[in-house]
Amino acid sequence: MLIKKPADIRPSEITPPDLFRQRRRLLELATAASVGTLLSGAVRAGEKLTGVRASAYRAEDEPTPFEDVTRYNNFYEFGTSKEAPAKAASRMKTRAWTVVVDGEVTNPQTYAIDDLLKLAPLEDRIYRLRCVEAWSMVIPWVGLPLAEVLKRAEPTGNAKFVEFTTLLDPNQMPGQRSDVLDWPYVEGLRIDEAMHPLTILAVGLYGEVLPHQNGAPIRLVVPWKYGFKSAKSIVRIRLVEQQPASTWMRAAPREYGFYANVNPEVDHPRWSQAKERRIGDFFKRPTLPFNGYGEQVAKLYSGMNLRKFF
Amino acid sequence: MIAIKQETERCYPMKQLSPEAIRRIKAALFLACLIPFVRLAVGTRAGTLGADPVEAITHTTGLWSLRFLLLTLAITPLKCWTGWLWLMRLRRTLALYAFFYASLHVAVYLLFDQYFDWPEILKDIAKRPHLTAGFAAFLLMIPLVITSTNAMMKRLGGRNWKMLHRLTYPIAAAAVLHFFWLVKKDVSEPTVYAAILSVLLCARLVPRPRKAPASPPLATHRPSPSS
Numbered sequence: 001m002l003i004k005k006p007a008d009i010r011p012s013e014i015t016p017p018d019l020f021r022q023r024r025r026l027l028e029l030a031t032a033a034s035v036g037t038l039l040s041g042a043v044r045a046g047e048k049l050t051g052v053r054a055s056a057y058r059a060e061d062e063p064t065p066f067e068d069v070t071r072y073n074n075f076y077e078f079g080t081s082k083e084a085p086a087k088a089a090s091r092m093k094t095r096a097w098t099v100v101v102d103g104e105v106t107n108p109q110t111y112a113i114d115d116l117l118k119l120a121p122l123e124d125r126i127y128r129l130r131c132v133e134a135w136s137m138v139i140p141w142v143g144l145p146l147a148e149v150l151k152r153a154e155p156t157g158n159a160k161f162v163e164f165t166t167l168l169d170p171n172q173m174p175g176q177r178s179d180v181l182d183w184p185y186v187e188g189l190r191i192d193e194a195m196h197p198l199t200i201l202a203v204g205l206y207g208e209v210l211p212h213q214n215g216a217p218i219r220l221v222v223p224w225k226y227g228f229k230s231a232k233s234i235v236r237i238r239l240v241e242q243q244p245a246s247t248w249m250r251a252a253p254r255e256y257g258f259y260a261n262v263n264p265e266v267d268h269p270r271w272s273q274a275k276e277r278r279i280g281d282f283f284k285r286p287t288l289p290f291n292g293y294g295e296q297v298a299k300l301y302s303g304m305n306l307r308k309f310f
Numbered sequence: 311m312i313a314i315k316q317e318t319e320r321c322y323p324m325k326q327l328s329p330e331a332i333r334r335i336k337a338a339l340f341l342a343c344l345i346p347f348v349r350l351a352v353g354t355r356a357g358t359l360g361a362d363p364v365e366a367i368t369h370t371t372g373l374w375s376l377r378f379l380l381l382t383l384a385i386t387p388l389k390c391w392t393g394w395l396w397l398m399r400l401r402r403t404l405a406l407y408a409f410f411y412a413s414l415h416v417a418v419y420l421l422f423d424q425y426f427d428w429p430e431i432l433k434d435i436a437k438r439p440h441l442t443a444g445f446a447a448f449l450l451m452i453p454l455v456i457t458s459t460n461a462m463m464k465r466l467g468g469r470n471w472k473m474l475h476r477l478t479y480p481i482a483a484a485a486v487l488h489f490f491w492l493v494k495k496d497v498s499e500p501t502v503y504a505a506i507l508s509v510l511l512c513a514r515l516v517p518r519p520r521k522a523p524a525s526p527p528l529a530t531h532r533p534s535p536s537s
Contacts, residue, residue, distance in 0.1 A: 270492070
């Protein structure tokens with residue numbers, strides 16, 4: 001058989017803490033030496049991000065080539081074809097950019113994007129990305145834990161969910177002139193999902209500033225959920241009491257649920273989710289529950305019927 | 311041949327081409343229809359089909375199969391419209407190419423998507439409406455391909471042959487449905503194909519003169535090619 005073996009999470013995928021700390025010290029030394037460049041701040045796609053730390057979260061799978069990650073995108077704000085975003089997103093302006101954190105919080109914030117980047121050390125995170133369309137990639141993101149941002153806003157006891165909103169500007173995002181979806185794009189997470197250490201706000205990939213077509217300047221990445229949950233080009237993070245209605249839920253409630261956890265046993269009504277094609281492969285491979293992150297996140301859903309809460 | 315004779319009676323005055331000219335047009339058409347296949351083959355070898363070449367091959371072969379189906383269905387109205395009877399001689403080539411690209415389309419699914427896992431394939435086809443429609447269209451094409459030769463046409467007789475080959479209408483409808491049901495959200499492209507198919511089917515409902523009038527004035531009624 002030509003089918004490759006599935007990439008299970010192996011124990012070696014989590015770096016031993018000793019080695020991790022050692023590596024972190026090395027990196028700290030290196031960044032101390034280049035602290036000048038660190039503060040200058042890279043802002044344009046393709047510029048190298050400095051002071052990025054290694055992280056314990058790195059999938060062992062071979063990363064998908066940069067060309068494929070940046071030329072095969074679902075970003076309907078720039079058109080519904082996979083090629084459209086790479087062509088049309090260049091006109092988007094990612095500076096000046098502000099992100100509002102508000103809602104059920106005692107300390108609402110409005111961040112200039114460059115201040116948000118300094119909120120916590122940036123980390124390399126190599127994650128599998130599983131699209132609801134049954135293809136997948138492995139992407140070395142650069143980002144910071146979403147929890148760092150949320151904590152600073154001090155969520156109130158009423159904050160049960162987090163709602164993410166993408167920029168609404170048909171001049172910059174020509175796809176928004178079509179009514180294929182309700183704009184702006186809205187996604188949501190339960191607060192415990194949002195606070196989970198795997199959940200990040202990504203600002204780069206392959207060590208460089210995030211290309212526009214991948215959701216610049218800042219996007220969500222939730223690796224155990226289908227890709228559409230990871231909202232791009234975020235301008236607002238709102239903590240709310242009620243479960244938000246996400247864009248895809250509103251577009252096709254039978255097909256896209258709020259949770260959208262990667263689950264090989266729960267099919268999309270129109271196609272199977274049991275297998276996926278890793279970009280670069282010809283044959284499909286089995287899809288893993290929670291995209292292979294079950295050990296870290298399955299407990300968030302214990303006792304839940306994942307067929308009902310798909 | 312029988313079919314063509316019947317059509318002659320019902321349509322506008324025929325415009326004939328020499329057998330040599332028809333032969334040349336058919337050869338050119340045969341080669342032109344291969345272009346999408348050659349482009350895919352070259353692109354696969356050169357690695358220029360994008361991040362997901364299997365998806366690119368699936369979409370391209372599916373689209374061309376549908377396009378050739380619609381071109382096949384366009385021949386009769388075009389012939390009646392222009393009076394170019396020789397167009398009928400191109401129909402079989404177009405139809406066989408529709409089947410050729412459909413076969414590639416199905417083969418890619420069986421090999422790369424399912425790796426010949428037959429129980430899974432049958433389950434998939436039964437469960438997913440877009441696959442049911444697509445596979446039905448493919449299966450229905452097979453008897454038409456088998457009976458596409460002159461010998462088979464004679465054996466069946468013009469009437470029966472014509473009846474059987476009216477299956478092309480449900481095949482095209484199933485192919486368009488297949489396209490409609492598989493897209494995630496943006497139905498603009500399948501809508502275009504559905505519109506073209508509707509026009510081609512409605513064109514068949516327009517009453518045509520039973521006999522070709524002998525007088526030339528009809529020529530003035532004929533729309534110009536640009537309209």
